Amino acid sequence: MGEAKVGSRRVLTRDTFPELFRALVESGYEVVGPTVRDGAIVYDRLRSVEELPIGWTDRQEAGTYRLERRNDRALFGYNVGPFTWKKFLFPSRERLWTAVRKEGSFTVETEPTNGPPVAFFGLRACELAGLVVTDRVFAGGPVADPGYSGRRSRVFRIAVQCGQAGGTCFCVSMGTGPAVRGGADLVLTEILSPGPHRFLLEVGSEAGADVVDRLPGPSVAAGSEERARAEEIVEATANSMGRRMETHGIRELLRDNLEHPRWEIVAARCLSCTNCTMVCPTCFCSAQEEVPELDGEKVERWRRWDSCFNLAFTELHGASVRKSGLSRYRQWMTHKLGTWHDQFGTSGCVGCGRCITWCPVGIDLTEEVAAIRASPGAIAPKAGGKT
Amino acid sequence: MLAETDPGASGAPHPLAPVPYSVRAVATETPDTTTLVLEPVGSRRIGRPTPGQFVMLYAFGVGESPIGVAGGNSDGQLVHTVRNVGKVTNALSHLTPGDTVGVRGPYGHGWPIAEATGRDLVIVAGGLGLPPLRPVIYQLFAHRESYGRVEIIYGARTPKDLVYYDEVQSWRRRNDLRLQVTVDAAGRDWYGDVGVVTTRLPDARFDAGRTTAFVCGPEIMMRLTAQALVGRGVAPDGVWISMERNMKCAVGFCGHCQFGPSFVCRDGPVLRYDRVAPLLRLREV
Numbered sequence: 001m002g003e004a005k006v007g008s009r010r011v012l013t014r015d016t017f018p019e020l021f022r023a024l025v026e027s028g029y030e031v032v033g034p035t036v037r038d039g040a041i042v043y044d045r046l047r048s049v050e051e052l053p054i055g056w057t058d059r060q061e062a063g064t065y066r067l068e069r070r071n072d073r074a075l076f077g078y079n080v081g082p083f084t085w086k087k088f089l090f091p092s093r094e095r096l097w098t099a100v101r102k103e104g105s106f107t108v109e110t111e112p113t114n115g116p117p118v119a120f121f122g123l124r125a126c127e128l129a130g131l132v133v134t135d136r137v138f139a140g141g142p143v144a145d146p147g148y149s150g151r152r153s154r155v156f157r158i159a160v161q162c163g164q165a166g167g168t169c170f171c172v173s174m175g176t177g178p179a180v181r182g183g184a185d186l187v188l189t190e191i192l193s194p195g196p197h198r199f200l201l202e203v204g205s206e207a208g209a210d211v212v213d214r215l216p217g218p219s220v221a222a223g224s225e226e227r228a229r230a231e232e233i234v235e236a237t238a239n240s241m242g243r244r245m246e247t248h249g250i251r252e253l254l255r256d257n258l259e260h261p262r263w264e265i266v267a268a269r270c271l272s273c274t275n276c277t278m279v280c281p282t283c284f285c286s287a288q289e290e291v292p293e294l295d296g297e298k299v300e301r302w303r304r305w306d307s308c309f310n311l312a313f314t315e316l317h318g319a320s321v322r323k324s325g326l327s328r329y330r331q332w333m334t335h336k337l338g339t340w341h342d343q344f345g346t347s348g349c350v351g352c353g354r355c356i357t358w359c360p361v362g363i364d365l366t367e368e369v370a371a372i373r374a375s376p377g378a379i380a381p382k383a384g385g386k387t
Numbered sequence: 388m389l390a391e392t393d394p395g396a397s398g399a400p401h402p403l404a405p406v407p408y409s410v411r412a413v414a415t416e417t418p419d420t421t422t423l424v425l426e427p428v429g430s431r432r433i434g435r436p437t438p439g440q441f442v443m444l445y446a447f448g449v450g451e452s453p454i455g456v457a458g459g460n461s462d463g464q465l466v467h468t469v470r471n472v473g474k475v476t477n478a479l480s481h482l483t484p485g486d487t488v489g490v491r492g493p494y495g496h497g498w499p500i501a502e503a504t505g506r507d508l509v510i511v512a513g514g515l516g517l518p519p520l521r522p523v524i525y526q527l528f529a530h531r532e533s534y535g536r537v538e539i540i541y542g543a544r545t546p547k548d549l550v551y552y553d554e555v556q557s558w559r560r561r562n563d564l565r566l567q568v569t570v571d572a573a574g575r576d577w578y579g580d581v582g583v584v585t586t587r588l589p590d591a592r593f594d595a596g597r598t599t600a601f602v603c604g605p606e607i608m609m610r611l612t613a614q615a616l617v618g619r620g621v622a623p624d625g626v627w628i629s630m631e632r633n634m635k636c637a638v639g640f641c642g643h644c645q646f647g648p649s650f651v652c653r654d655g656p657v658l659r660y661d662r663v664a665p666l667l668r669l670r671e672v
Contacts, residue, residue: 097404099447105409105428105487106447110401141653143402143638255647258669285642288403288635292448299448301403306641313643314633317472321632327671335645342648 004203004212011226014197016217017075018049020158020186023214024119029156032088033121034081039067041081043088046121053078060167060242060353063362073197076122076190079166080352084281085120085127086134089151096147096288096301113150123159125177126169128184129350130281131157136344137284156207159184161234163192167242168353170366174247176350178237180204186211189230200226243353245366246373247337250347253369253376254338258330262371267326269361274307276355276363277332282348283307308332333365402638405445405489406431408465410482416468416550420515421480422457425465425488432463433490438522439497439601439629439657442467443637445489446478453634453652454479455519456493465490468518468550494637495656498523498627503599507535509591509621511584511612513604514543517550519629519656520603524558537564538591542584542604544571565592584608585615595620601657603629610667613660623661630655630663646672 004010012020024031033046036053046052058078059066070077097110123131131152138148162169162178171177180187185208189200203209277283287306292299306313309328314321322328340348349365356364400406412424433442436456443451444467452475458466471480482488500523508527512520527534539558543549549568558566567587569580580587584604598621602609609628617623632644632651644651647666649658666672 097401099405099489101447104485105407106489108404108407108489110404138640141639143640145640146401258666258672284640286635286640287643288451288641290448290450296448303403306635306643308642308645316631316633322671324671331645331672339645339648343650 002209002213004209006203006205006209008203008209008212009227010201010212010215011223012199012201012215014073014199016215017199019215020201020211021046021049021121023211024121024156024158026214027156027211028117029119030116031119031121032085034076034078036067040065041067041078043081043083043085049075052076052122057164058166060169060357061362062168062356062364063359064167065357072192074163074190074192076160076188077163077192079162079164079169080124080127080354082279082354082358084130084279084354085123086130086281088118088120089131089134089148089155090138090145090284090286093302093304094147096303099299099301101297111147113146115151115154117154117156118151119156119158121158123157123184124162124352125159125180126171126174126350126352127281128157128159128180129171129174129176130352132183133282133344133346133348133350134284136346137282140344156211157184158186158188159204161187161189161230162237163190163233165237165240165242166353166357168356168364169241169351170243170245170353171351172238172241173243173245173366174347174349174351179234184208189233191226191229191233195225198226200230243356243364243366245351245369247347250369251338251341253373254334257372257376258334260372260376262368262375263326263330265371266363266368267324267329269363270309270325270329271361272309272311272325272328273360274309275358275360277307277309278305279354279358280336281350281352281354282336285313308335333368337365337369403491403636405443405451405491406433407487408432408490410484410486410488411464412484413482416552417548419471419480420468420548420550421471422466422468422550423479423482423488425467425490427463428487433465433492435459435461435463436465436493436522437497438500438526439519440493440495441519441637441656442490442492442494443634444469444475444479445491446475446482447487447489449478450475451489451635452476452479453494453637455629455656457518457521458525459522468515470515492637494652496654498601498629498657499599500526504533505535505597506625507537507593507598509538509540509593509598509600509616511540511588511600511602511604512542513584513608513612514548515550516602516604516608516629517541517555520601521551523601528561531563535597536593538593539564539566540569540584540587540591541566542569542571542587542608546570546573546577546579567591583611585611588612588615588619598625600626602626602660606631606667613664613667617660623664624659626660627657628660628663629657
């Protein structure tokens with residue numbers, strides 16, 4: 001019989017931490033998580049705890065991302081990198097179906113939606129919030145995406161509460177972090193000091209309890225010391241956010257300022273490079289590609305990530321609806337922060353800061369919102385008025 | 388327990404997979420516009436569209452394009468009118484009877500015909516805006532007693548751009564509706580009206596206080612027509628337009644068709660004018 005229950009807490013020392021990884025593997029999960037590659041912390045298949053970004057941190061600012069050595073051996077002493085977990089659920093390229101000519105007609109075979117269970121090892125609070133957002137997009141409407149829904153149903157989520165805030169982080173403003181409040185099977189908090197390097201492990205689901213029951217040794221309930229320390233850590237992180245954004249009435253603010261002069265200023269900087277949409281944990285736009293074989297008898301339909309910054313994105317009868325960079329930046333930001341609420345009942349932004357960090361010219365959406373808020377209604381006629 | 392498979396694997400058809408249909412008939416409407424009559428190949432067929440909905444038509448090896456439903460019957464037959472403006476519509480325009488195409492759908496919200504019951508109805512079509520309104524017109528004929536006065540205004544660029552020409556002429560013979568056909572420009576062989584559709588509105592007979600209007604055509608034509616209707620006293624929430632945007636998936640996943648808060652594929656294509664009027668005034672939304 002399992003001992004662990006939802007809400008149970010345990011302490012893992014740094015020495016026993018690999019047991020958690022082993023328990024996941026024994027439970028049948030493929031483990032994916034953070035690792036250092038090409039000068040960045042990326043998410044990929046992990047074979048052991050030793051592949052985590054041990055002793056690394058990331059310094060982030062608008063248009064800047066640098067890995068730096070920490071003066072300790074922290075496993076989770078960084079924030080978020082250029083990858084998101086989205087790529088495991090909504091791959092950047094995915095075959096949807098294959099069609100073959102047959103007896104004057106054709107048959108269509110869709111891709112299987114089964115696969116191995118996967119453990120996301122090291123989700124941040126903002127990233128858990130991102131999963132909730134993409135769940136609504138791909139599985140919350142009248143039609144569910146079979147590929148996303150299938151993969152999503154097999155995900156085990158191990159969240160890590162952030163022990164520091166990045167320079168472009170603003171999860172506090174978006175109400176998504178840094179504390180993990182639900183939505184994870186297991187929640188980790190890394191405690192580096194005082195005392196030995198250790199981890200508070202909290203059980204968030206029955207599946208999480210099953211994994212914890214596989215940990216060796218007697219179950220040791222977490223002491224009040226670790227729980228208090230975890231709260232201190234999260235609070236300190238919350239107090240050191242690199243960015244903030246006022247979200248009160250933001251949907252209406254953006255809706256009523258579609259002709260604000262600020263759009264021209266930001267459009268003059270924006271390169272329409274699509275980076276912000278590629279690194280965003282919630283951007284979901286895609287294109288479809290028809291890939292025929294040379295004999296014309298068989299064809300594959302692929303879906304790949306697309307971006308509202310691409311000129312062809314709005315092509316209609318040979319011309320694009322959104323020709324200007326201004327209109328494309330405006331679409332991205334007003335959708336992310338405004339009309340997303342109309343469509344999905346939530347903001348499309350989780351405050352991870354990736355779009356700020358990875359913008360080659362350092363455009364900062366928190367700054368753009370603040371600029372519009374500072375002079376709302378400039379030149380713009382109010383929506384709903386008569387012409 | 389770990390899920391080895393998922394509910395999606397239980398045999399429900401993939402929402403993005405086309406269903407084969409056979410081309411029964413092809414008719415050339417204008418030099419660049421073709422009407423296709425499609426029939427299901429096997430037992431599989433899409434649900435019956437309601438007037439104003441659209442489907443994704445698939446040309447094997449080329450791709451998909453969103454096409455309005457211009458007609459159909461209870462045996463699963465579908466009628467679509469396609470203008471040759473791109474790679475996919477070019478392939479669709481060159482189909483011949485016996486060829487196979489893919490169909491998925493029907494998608495979106497169509498014309499709110501039920502809401503027009505007991506009211507005067509003004510139908511304004513511009514160019515290829517007529518095909519998506521054709522099912523409304525036939526539903527209207529079938530239940531003519533349910534509506535008040537009916538006014539149909541159909542405009543095209545030139546006489547040779549008018550689609551369903553003989554059919555539209557046959558509507559003229561009905562004494563229970565008024566039909567005005569106009570073209571933007573014409574030669575001496577055209578005896579009808581010349582001018583954009585809004586120039587015909589002053590002649591239209593309807594009681595603005597109890598009128599519902601369905602408008603379909605190029606975006607600028609719909610905007611100006613809606614403004615003119617409102618100018619004649621029609622309530623903005625009684626005017627409906629059918630928006631057009633780039634669509635790849637038609638089910639709200641791909642993001643291409645967004646028009647402000649609306650996914651045109653899912654929330655439209657037919658949208659209530661008062662809800663979109665502020666956005667229609669802006670460029671590049």
